[in-house]
Structures are given as structure tokens and as C-alpha cells.
Amino acid sequence: MTTTDVNTNLKTQEYLINMGPQHPAAHGVLRLILTVDGEIIHKVDPDLGYIHRSIEKMCERDTYKQIVHLTDRLDYLSSHINNEAVCLAVENALGIEVPDRVKYIRTIMAELTRLASHQLWWGVMGMDIGALTAFMYAFRDREMINDIMEETVGARLTMNYNIPGGLMFDIHPGFQKKVKDFIKHFRKALPEYNTLLSDNIIFKKRLQGIGYISKEDAIAYGVSGPSARGSGISCDVRKIHPYSAYDKVEFNEILIEGGDSYDRYMVRMKEMEESMNIIDQLIDNIPEGDFQVKTPALIKLPKGEYYQKVETARGELGVFIISDGKKSPYRFKFRSPGFSNLSILDKISRGHKIADLVAIMSSLDFVIPDIDR
Amino acid sequence: MNAIINYFSEVLNGGISLLKGMGITGKHFVRSPKEIITQQYPENKDTLVFGERFRAQLFMEHNDENQIRCDACQTCETVCPNGSIEVVWHREADPETGKKKKVLDKYVYHLSMCTFCNLCVLACPTEAIKMNQEFETAVYDRSELTKVLNKPGSKFSQDFVDKSLEK
Structure with missing residues (x-):
């Protein structure tokens, strides 16, 4: 055979490989069935269900006060914000207005949670790309937030601090000082983050032009949160439908028009600064007052349908309750940001290499229990 | 070029x-x-400091006279989302008034089912149960995770409840 014969007669063949459910670069038990030709991805087929705990069904069994603690286990990195979503939905349905103090504390806590979540994401993003150092720096700073949470809330990850009608406890006397110390420390640490990763040429090359989401696609697939804002779509629930104390603070919605992985990365980096600005505005002005409103021991919502959405660290979390007037809901539905964000993965990773898929997944910031529920 | x-x-x-x-x-x-912020665990175990609200596992407070604040009202059993609390009780006539009252036999706590949501502690009307800071809960056998929280021979005391609620 001559060389020309070899080139024309040899065909490449597509083959299937499984990435996950136990893959070191996937952040949870997500199985991706990849159709690849060599190293080029032709199709990504996510297979879910490895961490399905039927939380929605369990919600139909529990009372409204018990439901809150289950939401810790959806997107465990924004557990406080998930709690808040359920509490707001129940409070709105009952027509309860919580005191300003509760609103302020909830907002501060939500922003601290967002910071902690983004720090973890940043560390893991570095690790996925191959820079292990980032992980250590991120966890150093995240530990400070965990300590604050441990002191005031009593838990580090599954917080369950909100209850319908307010908060479980008042803030710890040392809370404000600790938060201020953290903000002071983190304002110095964030430039370090940028020097280590954001400005690194190798890191940039791995992300720029990878996993492009156009504006139209993002809307069509229902992408939300920082991933959509990286494509220039204004979708921040905090800004559009303010809840808690977000109508009392001034902050910018970070919008970057590019749409590739690096733009999504930069949105989150800038969001961390905005979160610190929000906390700065609130921390000294927490009004005096009660930390909870008395609610009946067994909450029964009036018949009807209720919806509440909040902005978690990953995007828009919706809580939909259908009540038939009994002590537990007739139907409880979560619109989780992770599930919608996952749906676009196939579209944006076609034509890229397997190593790029890891970067794309990281830039979309998946938390698998949030996708599966 | x-x-x-x-x-x-x-x-x-x-x-x-x-x-x-x-x-x-x-x-x-x-x-x-x-x-340096790295901690040398477990060498520094004795000096570890936890917040007083830190939730590790449930315990029942006893005073020096082996008295408890739990009157077996079963509120905690009702509010627990996971069924990790079982209150075993019987009725006994009060020697002074002659009225029949609930008396606690065993307060069974299944640590394996607990999600540390703190609802039981908040619901308890007599502050009988609390969360402690013993976070090392690993054991060799699953059966060790089921615990009886009240010590043998412990009795309910109204005085103990009143003292605690005054604070």
C-alpha cells in the first residue's frame, strides 16, 4: 500500500466512553456518556440519577418547618440561600412580613454563602485545569467563612439557619467583628487569586474560546446565574425581583458579553467583589428588633399555588408549592439552576477535546446533588 | 515573521x-x-475550640442528683423529620397528687438517622435536650450509633426545669 492508499482507506470510528460516575474531575456522581472520535467530542449524553434522593417527594411527606432542612442538601454550597427560598415562599403564602433585622441578616448570610461557594468553585476550577495550588488558597479563605457560620449558625455546611418566620437564633455577639475581619482579609486575598490564575497565560489559553454560549442559546436552554451573565444576559434575581434586603443595597450586576468559559470565570470573580460590597453596606446597619415572628407550631398554607425564586451561587432557584390546605404540601417542586445549566453542556462541548470538557464543566459550576435532587 | x-x-x-x-x-x-494556619489534628484535639452553638450530636443534660428535665412529652419525636428520636414511656401515678403521669423509660436517639437540623432542641418546652460538641462520631459497628440518652435511674424533676427556664 502506498501512503495515499492508507489515507483514503483508513477510516476513523466513533466510540463511546464513560466519564463518571466516579471520575476524579467530575465534582460528583455525574455520568457523561461521551461519543468521541479520537479526542474530539461529538456528543455528550449526561446520565443522571446516581444521587437521587427524592427530596421533592420527601417534601410532600414533611411539614413546612421540616422541609427547610432538606433544602440544605440540594445545592449544598448555597444551603443558606436554598433555606431562604423555602422560608420566603411559606412566609409569602402566610402573609407574614419578617422584621428588617431578619432581612438584613439573611442577606448578609446569603452573600457570605455565595462568597464561600465561589471560593470553592475557584479552587476546584484551578484543580480541574491542573493548578493544585489554587485549591489551598481558596480553602484557606473559605475556612474563615466556615468559622463565622459555625459560631452563629452552629453548622459549617448544612446550616438550616432559616425557619419560616425568621431565623433560628439571633446572630452571635462576635458576628459583625468576624465578618469585618474576613472582608478585610479577603479584599487583600482576591488580588492574589487574580495573579495566581486569572492573569496566568496558560490558564487563559485553556479557557478562552472554549465552550461558547451565545445569547440566544443561553435563553433557549434556560441557563441562569453567572453562566448566563457571562453571555451578557441580565438575569440576576436579586436585581430584577429583589427579596430580603436586596432592594436596600446598591450593587452592580456583572455582565460580560463574551460567552466563553473565561468570561463565565470572570463574572464569578467580579461577583465576589460585589458580594463584599453588599456585606459592607449592611454589616454596620443591622437594625434592632426581633429575629423571628411567632408562627403556629403546625403551619398550614391556604389552598393555592405559590412560587418564589432566589439567586443562588449557581443561578435561579425556584420553589413551587401547591397546597391543598393540609400540614404538608400537595406538590413541591424545585427549579434548580444546575439542571438547566447542564442541558447546554452537549451543545457547547461538541468539537472540543475531552480535556476541554472538564474546563467547560468547571466553568458552568455544577453541583450534582442540585441537578439530581 | x-x-x-x-x-x-x-x-x-x-x-x-x-x-x-x-x-x-x-x-x-x-x-x-x-x-501558619495549618492545624496539627489530632495532636491539638484538647485545644480545639468550638462555638457554643456548634451542633454535633444530641445529649440530655443530667444534674448531680441524676435528675433530667424530660417529661416524655414526645414533642421532639413529632418534630423530628427523620424519626431519629424514639421516646419510650409508661404511665405512673404521682405519689403526691395521685394523678397518672407519663414517665420516661428510655430516650432512644438514632445518630445514624440524624441530620442535625436542631428542630428537636428548638421544640423542647423544658430544654431537656441539647446539642453537644463531640464531633467524632465514627464507630466500629452500626448498632453503636443507637444511643440511650437518659442515664439509668434518672428521674424527671420540675425544679430542675424551673431553674433552667429562669436563666
Whole structure:
């Protein structure tokens, strides 16, 4: 055979490989069935269900006060914000207005949670790309937030601090000082983050032009949160439908028009600064007052349908309750940001290499229990 | 020609950004030992400090006379989302008034089912149960995770409840 014969007669063949459910670069038990030709991805087929705990069904069994603690286990990195979503939905349905103090504390806590979540994401993003150092720096700073949470809330990850009608406890006397110390420390640490990763040429090359989401696609697939804002779509629930104390603070919605992985990365980096600005505005002005409103021991919502959405660290979390007037809901539905964000993965990773898929997944910031529920 | 220049300038920039990053790690490498935040667990176990609200596992407070505040009202059993609390009780006539009252036999706590949501502690009308800071809950056998929280022979005391609620 001559060389020309070899080139024309040899065909490449597509083959299937499984990435996950136990893959070191996937952040949870997500199985991706990849159709690849060599190293080029032709199709990504996510297979879910490895961490399905039927939380929605369990919600139909529990009372409204018990439901809150289950939401810790959806997107465990924004557990406080998930709690808040359920509490707001129940409070709105009952027509309860919580005191300003509760609103302020909830907002501060939500922003601290967002910071902690983004720090973890940043560390893991570095690790996925191959820079292990980032992980250590991120966890150093995240530990400070965990300590604050441990002191005031009593838990580090599954917080369950909100209850319908307010908060479980008042803030710890040392809370404000600790938060201020953290903000002071983190304002110095964030430039370090940028020097280590954001400005690194190798890191940039791995992300720029990878996993492009156009504006139209993002809307069509229902992408939300920082991933959509990286494509220039204004979708921040905090800004559009303010809840808690977000109508009392001034902050910018970070919008970057590019749409590739690096733009999504930069949105989150800038969001961390905005979160610190929000906390700065609130921390000294927490009004005096009660930390909870008395609610009946067994909450029964009036018949009807209720919806509440909040902005978690990953995007828009919706809580939909259908009540038939009994002590537990007739139907409880979560619109989780992770599930919608996952749906676009196939579209944006076609034509890229397997190593790029890891970067794309990281830039979309998946938390698998949030996708599966 | 331009392509070659671009290529080499990129390599140079890559090297510079790498050095910048290494500068940061280098700075942390040579800083004073006082700033080191790594903890030597478990060597430092005795000096570990936890917040007083830290939720590790449920316990029942006993005073010196082996008295408890739990009157077996079963509120905690009702509010627990996971069925991790079982209150075993019987009715007994009160020696003074002659009225029949609930008396606690066993307060069974299934640590394996507990999600540490704190609802039971909040619901308890007599503050009988609390969360402690013993976070090392690993055991060799699953059966060890089912615990009886009240000590043998412990009795309910109204005085103990009143004292605690005054605070």
C-alpha cells in the first residue's frame, strides 16, 4: 500500500466512553456518556440519577418547618440561600412580613454563602485545569467563612439557619467583628487569586474560546446565574425581583458579553467583589428588633399555588408549592439552576477535546446533588 | 515573521505570568511561622475550640442528683423529620397528687438517622435536650450509633426545669 492508499482507506470510528460516575474531575456522581472520535467530542449524553434522593417527594411527606432542612442538601454550597427560598415562599403564602433585622441578616448570610461557594468553585476550577495550588488558597479563605457560620449558625455546611418566620437564633455577639475581619482579609486575598490564575497565560489559553454560549442559546436552554451573565444576559434575581434586603443595597450586576468559559470565570470573580460590597453596606446597619415572628407550631398554607425564586451561587432557584390546605404540601417542586445549566453542556462541548470538557464543566459550576435532587 | 515574534512573545509572557504566580507561593513559603494556619489534628484535639452553638450530636443534660428535665412529652419525636428520636414511656401515678403521669423509660436517639437540623432542641418546652460538641462520631459497628440518652435511674424533676427556664 502506498501512503495515499492508507489515507483514503483508513477510516476513523466513533466510540463511546464513560466519564463518571466516579471520575476524579467530575465534582460528583455525574455520568457523561461521551461519543468521541479520537479526542474530539461529538456528543455528550449526561446520565443522571446516581444521587437521587427524592427530596421533592420527601417534601410532600414533611411539614413546612421540616422541609427547610432538606433544602440544605440540594445545592449544598448555597444551603443558606436554598433555606431562604423555602422560608420566603411559606412566609409569602402566610402573609407574614419578617422584621428588617431578619432581612438584613439573611442577606448578609446569603452573600457570605455565595462568597464561600465561589471560593470553592475557584479552587476546584484551578484543580480541574491542573493548578493544585489554587485549591489551598481558596480553602484557606473559605475556612474563615466556615468559622463565622459555625459560631452563629452552629453548622459549617448544612446550616438550616432559616425557619419560616425568621431565623433560628439571633446572630452571635462576635458576628459583625468576624465578618469585618474576613472582608478585610479577603479584599487583600482576591488580588492574589487574580495573579495566581486569572492573569496566568496558560490558564487563559485553556479557557478562552472554549465552550461558547451565545445569547440566544443561553435563553433557549434556560441557563441562569453567572453562566448566563457571562453571555451578557441580565438575569440576576436579586436585581430584577429583589427579596430580603436586596432592594436596600446598591450593587452592580456583572455582565460580560463574551460567552466563553473565561468570561463565565470572570463574572464569578467580579461577583465576589460585589458580594463584599453588599456585606459592607449592611454589616454596620443591622437594625434592632426581633429575629423571628411567632408562627403556629403546625403551619398550614391556604389552598393555592405559590412560587418564589432566589439567586443562588449557581443561578435561579425556584420553589413551587401547591397546597391543598393540609400540614404538608400537595406538590413541591424545585427549579434548580444546575439542571438547566447542564442541558447546554452537549451543545457547547461538541468539537472540543475531552480535556476541554472538564474546563467547560468547571466553568458552568455544577453541583450534582442540585441537578439530581 | 510576525507569527514567530508572536509565538516567542507568548512564551515569554507565559513565563512571566508563571513567575508572578510563583512569587505569591514563594512569599507564603517563607513567611513567619506565626502566620501558619495549618492545624496539627489530632495532636491539638484538647485545644480545639468550638462555638457554643456548634451542633454535633444530641445529649440530655443530667444534674448531680441524676435528675433530667424530660417529661416524655414526645414533642421532639413529632418534630423530628427523620424519626431519629424514639421516646419510650409508661404511665405512673404521682405519689403526691395521685394523678397518672407519663414517665420516661428510655430516650432512644438514632445518630445514624440524624441530620442535625436542631428542630428537636428548638421544640423542647423544658430544654431537656441539647446539642453537644463531640464531633467524632465514627464507630466500629452500626448498632453503636443507637444511643440511650437518659442515664439509668434518672428521674424527671420540675425544679430542675424551673431553674433552667429562669436563666
